[in-house]
Every structure is written in C-alpha cells, then in structure tokens.
Amino acid sequence: xxxxxxxxxxxxxxxxxxxxxxxxxxxxxxxxxxxxxxxxxxxxxxxxxxxxxxxxxxxxxxxxxxxxxxxxxxxxxxxxxxxxxxxxxxxxxxxxxxxxxxxxxxxxxxxxxxxxxxxxxxxxxxxxxxxxxxxxxxxxxxxxxxxxxxxxxxxxxxxxxxxxxxxxxxxxxxxxxxxxxxxxxxxxxxxxxxxxxxxxxxxxxxxxxxxxxxxxxxxxxxxxxxxxxxxxxxxxxxxxxxxxxxxxxx
Amino acid sequence: xxxxxxxxxxxxxxxxxxxxxxxxxxxxxxxxxxxxxxxxxxxxxxxxxxxxxxxxxxxxxxxxxxxxxxxxxxxxxxxxxxxxxxxxxxxxxx
Numbered sequence: 001x002x003x004x005x006x007x008x009x010x011x012x013x014x015x016x017x018x019x020x021x022x023x024x025x026x027x028x029x030x031x032x033x034x035x036x037x038x039x040x041x042x043x044x045x046x047x048x049x050x051x052x053x054x055x056x057x058x059x060x061x062x063x064x065x066x067x068x069x070x071x072x073x074x075x076x077x078x079x080x081x082x083x084x085x086x087x088x089x090x091x092x093x094x095x096x097x098x099x100x101x102x103x104x105x106x107x108x109x110x111x112x113x114x115x116x117x118x119x120x121x122x123x124x125x126x127x128x129x130x131x132x133x134x135x136x137x138x139x140x141x142x143x144x145x146x147x148x149x150x151x152x153x154x155x156x157x158x159x160x161x162x163x164x165x166x167x168x169x170x171x172x173x174x175x176x177x178x179x180x181x182x183x184x185x186x187x188x189x190x191x192x193x194x195x196x197x198x199x200x201x202x203x204x205x206x207x208x209x210x211x212x213x214x215x216x217x218x219x220x221x222x223x224x225x226x227x228x229x230x231x232x233x234x235x236x237x238x239x240x241x242x243x244x245x246x247x248x249x250x
Numbered sequence: 251x252x253x254x255x256x257x258x259x260x261x262x263x264x265x266x267x268x269x270x271x272x273x274x275x276x277x278x279x280x281x282x283x284x285x286x287x288x289x290x291x292x293x294x295x296x297x298x299x300x301x302x303x304x305x306x307x308x309x310x311x312x313x314x315x316x317x318x319x320x321x322x323x324x325x326x327x328x329x330x331x332x333x334x335x336x337x338x339x340x341x342x343x344x
Contacts, residue, residue, distance in 0.1 A: 032255070034276050038290035138286050145279060 006057045007080065007177040008187060010070070011223060013053035014081035017071055018231070019102055020046030021238050022089055031092055038138060042099065045131040049124060056120050072242035076232050077225040084167040086222070086231040093156040096142040098164055103135035104200050105171045105193065112188030121186065140204050147208025154209065161210055169218035171197070257306040258284040260291075262298035270302050278303075 023043030030036035054067035085102060089095045110132060113125035146153040172194045174182060181187040202212045221227070242248070255277040261270035273292050278284035284303040293301065312320055324330070 032277060034278065034287035034291055037294070038287065041290050041294060134289075138290075141282055141286065145283070 004177050009053050009057040011080040013050045014079050015085050016046040017050035018081045019085035042135050049128045052124050072239045081222050082170045083222040088230050093146050093160040096139040097160040099139035100143050101168050103132045105197055107132035108193040116186055118186045144208045147210050165213045166219050170220035175223045255279050258303045259306050260288040261302040263300040
C-alpha cells in the first residue's frame with residue numbers, strides 16, 4: 001500500500017522534474033533576455049516541487065532513497081511522467097502552449113489537493129498553487145499574443161496545438177496507483193478536473209483566435225513507463241553529472 | 251526588436267513604507283508583459299512587494315548639456331542643508 005503511494009508521488013514528481021528540466025534547456029537560448037530569465041524561473045518552481053515530492057516518496061519507501069537517487073538513478077522505463085511534459089521544446093510557441101496546458105491542469109489539481117488528509121500534500125499544494133497561477137498568467141499571455149500576433153506567430157501556435165493537444169488527455173488519467181488514495185481523500189482525482197480545464201483553455205484560445213481542437217483520441221503511456229525517444233535524451237543529459245560523479249555535492 | 255517590444259523602466263518598492271526605486275529597464279510588447287517581465291527579471295531574489303513599469307518614452311529627462319546651469323548654482327548654497335540645527339538627543343536618529 002505504501003509503495004503505491006510512492007508510485008503516485010513519483011507520477012507527480014516526475015511531471016514536475018521533467019517539465020522543469022525542459023524549461024531549463026532554454027537557459028541561454030531564449031528569444032529575449034526577459035524570457036531567458038522567466039523560463040528557467042518557472043523551471044525552478046517545478047523542480048522545487050519535484051524535490052519535496054521525491055523527498056517524501058523516499059521516506060515512505062522501505063529502502064530509504066534520497067531525492068537524488070529518485071531523480072538521477074532511475075532509468076527511462078521507471079519514469080512515470082505523462083508524455084506531454086517530456087515533449088521537446090521545438091520553439092517558443094510549443095514551449096508556452098505546453099506550459100499553459102500543464103500549469104492550468106496543475107493549478108486545478110493543487111487547488112483540490114488543499115483538502116487532502118495528508119499534511120505534506122497540503123503543504124506542497126499551498127505553495128505550488130501560487131506558482132501555477134503565475135505560470136498560467138505568463139504562458140497564457142504569450143499564447144494570446146502569439147495567436148493574435150502576426151500571421152507567422154499565429155501559424156506557429158496552431159502548429160503547436162496540432163502537435164501537443166493530443167497529449168493532454170493523459171493528464172486526466174487516474175492511474176491504479178492513485179485510485180486507492182483518491183478514495184481515501186489523500187490525492188485528488190485527475191479525471192474530475194477535465195471539464196474545468198477545457199473551459200479555461202478554451203477561454204484563452206478564444207482570445208488567441210485558436211479554434212478549440214475537436215478531435216477525439218490521445219497519445220499516452222507515460223504513466224506506465226512507456227515514453228517517447230526524447231525522454232531518453234533528456235535523461236542522458238540531466239543524469240550525466242550525477243552518474244559520472246556519484247555522491248558529488250555542491 | 252525595439253519596434254515590437256519597446257523599452258520600459260522598472261520601479262520596485264522593496265518594503266511597505268518605502269518608495270518605489272528605479273531598478274533598471276526591459277523590453278516588452280505592452281504593459282501586461284512588462285509587469286510579468288519585471289517580476290521575472292527584477293524580483294527573483296525577493297526584492298519587492300510592488301512593481302511599477304513606465305514606458306521609457308514617457309520619461310522626460312533633463313538635458314545633460316544643461317547640467318552646469320541646472321545644478322552648479324546649488325553647489326555653494328550649503329545653508330540649504332538642514333545641518334545648522336542642534337537636534338535634541340531625545341529625538342534620536344533623524
């Protein structure tokens with residue numbers, strides 16, 4: 001039972017760590033200095049949340065793992081993040097749209113998690129909810145401006161919607177690891193957040209002149225450890241220092 | 251870049267009771283984006299409780315060539331400084 005909670009926490013922590021790492025990839029490469037600071041800032045918010053969740057997961061697991069063990073010494077198939085967060089940055093439109101999708105979802109999630117019977121979850125939720133509000137504002141304003149900007153920026157945003165929307169349904173999947181804890185009021189149901197999420201994304205899409213995608217269907221598998229090839233490259237880069245220098249400290 | 255994202259001056263209030271201080275400038279397309287960018291660029295180390303942004307173009311500056319006529323006349327008028335009074339000790343730091 002406790003190992004199920006570990007798995008459920010790893011799903012959450014992996015989402016935050018992997019998207020946080022994706023944002024950090026912009027450091028030194030963003031289209032303008034202001035975004036060069038803003039994107040890694042948001043990445044650090046997510047990595048901070050991941051750290052708390054990994055530490056918690058490490059203490060409830062019988063073999064006592066550190067946050068570094070969980071972040072840097074697991075292989076691709078052991079990562080339980082949803083596919084959306086591991087998608088490559090591609091360009092600025094992909095990046096801010098992915099951020100809007102994820103932060104809108106996580107804000108709803110943490111808002112429900114404030115009612116959890118687990119006080120560590122409540123603590124994480126209180127802090128992360130405020131961070132997600134800012135991520136929504138930052139990425140949402142950009143989505144609106146790209147959509148309502150030039151022909152070129154509108155085209156790039158529509159391409160990003162085409163590429164990424166199909167990954168969003170996986171956000172709402174209550175995995176077997178979660179169901180017990182949802183019933184016990186320890187973790188919120190993801191499925192229950194879907195209609196609110198669609199409403200919020202749709203209201204931003206309207207301002208951005210983006211038609212809300214009508215297609216059914218999804219790409220998923222991340223929660224089962226089945227990832228795209230890109231996650232392997234991300235992990236190779238993210239874990240290389242820790243694996244080359246085990247136990248190294250700052 | 252300056253055409254689509256003009257320059258803004260950023261003012262931060264470090265604490266309640268203090269005034270907003272000029273901290274620098276940044277590029278942004280409009281006021282909403284300027285506030286966001288100011289938050290990201292200038293308050294990462296917990297510097298502030300309030301942000302003002304002003305389009306740089308709205309600021310009228312004194313002419314550097316007129317610095318002499320503007321500022322030199324005050325140099326020899328030290329009697330304008332409130333340093334010729336004895337402050338009672340009970341008043342403390344002023």
